[in-house]
Amino acid sequence: NAGVTQTPKFRILKIGQSMTLQCTQDMNHNYMYWYRQDPGMGLKLIYYSVGAGITDKGEVPNGYNVSRSTTEDFPLRLELAAPSQTSVYFCASSYADWSPLHFGNGTRLTVT
Amino acid sequence: TQLLEQSPQFLSIQEGENLTVYCNSSSVFSSLQWYRQEPGEGPVLLVTVVTGGEVKKLKRLTFQFGDARKDSSLHITAAQPGDTGLYLCAGEDGGSNYKLTFGKGTLLTVNP
Numbered sequence: 001n002a003g004v005t006q007t008p009k010f011r012i013l014k015i016g017q018s019m020t021l022q023c024t025q026d027m028n029h030n031y032m033y034w035y036r037q038d039p040g041m042g043l044k045l046i047y048y049s050v051g052a053g054i055t056d057k058g059e060v061p062n063g064y065n066v067s068r069s070t071t072e073d074f075p076l077r078l079e080l081a082a083p084s085q086t087s088v089y090f091c092a093s094s095y096a097d098w099s100p101l102h103f104g105n106g107t108r109l110t111v112t
Numbered sequence: 113t114q115l116l117e118q119s120p121q122f123l124s125i126q127e128g129e130n131l132t133v134y135c136n137s138s139s140v141f142s143s144l145q146w147y148r149q150e151p152g153e154g155p156v157l158l159v160t161v162v163t164g165g166e167v168k169k170l171k172r173l174t175f176q177f178g179d180a181r182k183d184s185s186l187h188i189t190a191a192q193p194g195d196t197g198l199y200l201c202a203g204e205d206g207g208s209n210y211k212l213t214f215g216k217g218t219l220l221t222v223n224p
Contacts (some may be wrong), residue, residue, distance in 0.1 A: 004154070031209065033209065033210065040121070040216055041216060042116075042200070042214040042215055042216040042217060043155075043200070043202075043214040044214075045210060045212070048209075048210045056210075058210060090154050090155075092154070094209055097208045097209050097210065098204075098208060098209065099209075100145075100157045100160070101155075101157065101209055101212075103154025103155050103156070104154050105152065105153050105154050106152075106153070106154055
């Protein structure tokens with residue numbers, strides 16, 4: 001099992017560009033999450049999904065969009081990238097909404 | 113908004129020393145999780161404490177949940193370089209991962 005796989009590992013964007021951060025898991029988990037981690041700020045929830053076709057906003061959703069067409073994949077879309085979106089992004093999954101989170105290894109994004 | 117304060121923010125010690133890091137809040141949590149995050153990787157769950165006053169041991173790591181379920185501590189005995197990493201606590205209130213509140217973390221460096 002690969003667990004949670006995120007691509008790319010690193011990306012540099014110019015202001016105003018868009019991109020999609022990919023996340024896939026092979027554990028057949030229904031629950032998936034996107035977090036951002038900023039230095040000294042902990043992890044903040046961006047969006048989450050409780051199953052295919054169902055998504056909901058977390059604490060910091062502005063500037064992002066998600067979709068969940070399959071159980072395995074949960075891509076995060078950035079439209080009109082801004083410097084404030086420079087961060088490390090982590091995707092996670094869990095079997096149930098109370099069970100342990102399994103994190104990917106992150107995507108480091110810089111917007112200049 | 114529930115907040116979790118972790119202290120110290122940074123800790124650098126020599127191999128073989130003991131240490132304790134703290135996770136404090138003014139709010140009550142149903143459970144509290146501890147994660148370790150190594151450079152370039154995602155957080156990995158170490159333990160979940162649920163009952164006030166609970167103590168859990170994981171080899172040289174001892175986790176304690178406060179009686180009032182507002183605070184927790186992590187004690188490491190005879191630290192090793194492999195213990196180096198960012199230690200994050202996360203409080204849960206409501207039985208759902210999307211209600212997790214993460215602390216900002218303690219960055220531990222164990223020097224050989």
